[in-house]
Ligand SMILES: NC(=O)c1ccc[n+]([C@@H]2O[C@H](COP(=O)([O-])OP(=O)(O)OC[C@H]3O[C@@H](n4cnc5c(N)ncnc54)[C@H](O)[C@@H]3O)[C@@H](O)[C@H]2O)c1
């Protein structure tokens with residue numbers, strides 16, 4: 001949900017280099033918070049599209065307080081070095097998904113001005129690429145990693161923190177190598193598992209694929225992401241990723257060897273359930289609370305969803321999450337309203353009283 005942005009404290013113009021999904025989303029969020037944003041891309045049409053979307057201006061800036069490098073990982077070190085050189089007063093950050101390799105390359109090259117560079121990484125994105133997939137609210141309530149290095153100036157670190165805060169994200173600070181181990185587990189391994197699952201659909205007869213439901217769609221959404229970008233991410237972070245893939249290979253062996261014994265299957269399934277409970281909830285709560293889901297039949301008519309939201313609001317029960325599915329072959333949808341378990345009963349009775357068909 002979009003919140004009213006607070007004005008940014010970034011003390012001058014921002015230059016966004018790379019106007020794809022992430023760069024344009026950053027630029028839109030900064031513009032919305034009152035920053036003057038300049039746009040640049042190796043593909044002029046992407047910068048033009050970002051400008052048309054209201055993300056900033058194509059005019060060359062006279063000065064730059066902060067440059068945000070939002071290009072694919074293979075080009076980050078080179079573009080950061082060029083930007084430090086071109087704008088000697090600017091702080092420079094990048095938003096790439098892997099943080100240690102570019103820092104190492106910049107440091108090995110003895111890059112002048114390295115104290116003005118602080119890497120960062122917003123933990124939000126999409127399976128879509130390019131400026132037309134951008135959104136000014138993409139980072140709201142999401143984690144934004146800031147990865148200072150030993151020689152970074154405190155002023156540079158603070159400016160990059162302010163960038164994350166301006167987009168509505170929650171800051172998480174850690175060294176680059178720790179960051180890369182963390183994202184191998186929470187982002188890169190999930191990407192590989194999604195891809196492997198989607199790839200196994202090849203060869204499935206059409207009438208088998210016709211049975212695909214929401215479970216498959218949930219697991220494979222990110223498999224549709226740009227392979228060119230992910231080749232770079234996975235290659236750059238291959239060392240931590242390989243460790244996790246070996247663990248997954250052990251899990252597969254355990255399942256293959258034990259598939260005849262139900263307790264082995266049960267153990268694997270239980271580890272999955274407890275794993276999902278370790279994922280932090282919204283607003284950075286320690287772990288996602290277990291939620292109860294109230295299912296509500298929604299007639300397929302204009303205005304019905306609005307009526308459901310109004311009735312839910314009047315019940316005083318907060319919606320923690322929401323999904324809407326279509327009941328195949330019937331003129332109704334099913335709204336799945338996730339609420340705190342202790343409020344499920346209140347919501348069910350409030351909605352039933354107002355004429356809704358519900359089940360838990
Ligand atoms: N896609 C995601 O979900 C996601 C989320 C967080 C961070 N990231 C990181 O953000 C960065 C950008 O990813 P994206 O998803 O926005 O990709 P994208 O393909 O949507 O956009 C990349 C943009 O960079 C431009 N570009 C490429 N080389 C350039 C150069 N040398 N100079 C200037 N512009 C150049 C491209 O023309 C394109 O417009 C990547 O480093 C990625 O790892 C991606």
Ligand SMILES: O=C(O)C(=O)C[C@]1(C(=O)O)C=C[C@@H](O)C=C1
Nearest residue numbers: 097122123124125126127187222
């Ligand atoms: O597609 C999404 O929903 C994402 O958020 C993508 C996602 C992620 O794994 O969380 C993917 C890579 C990035 O570096 C950051 C975000």
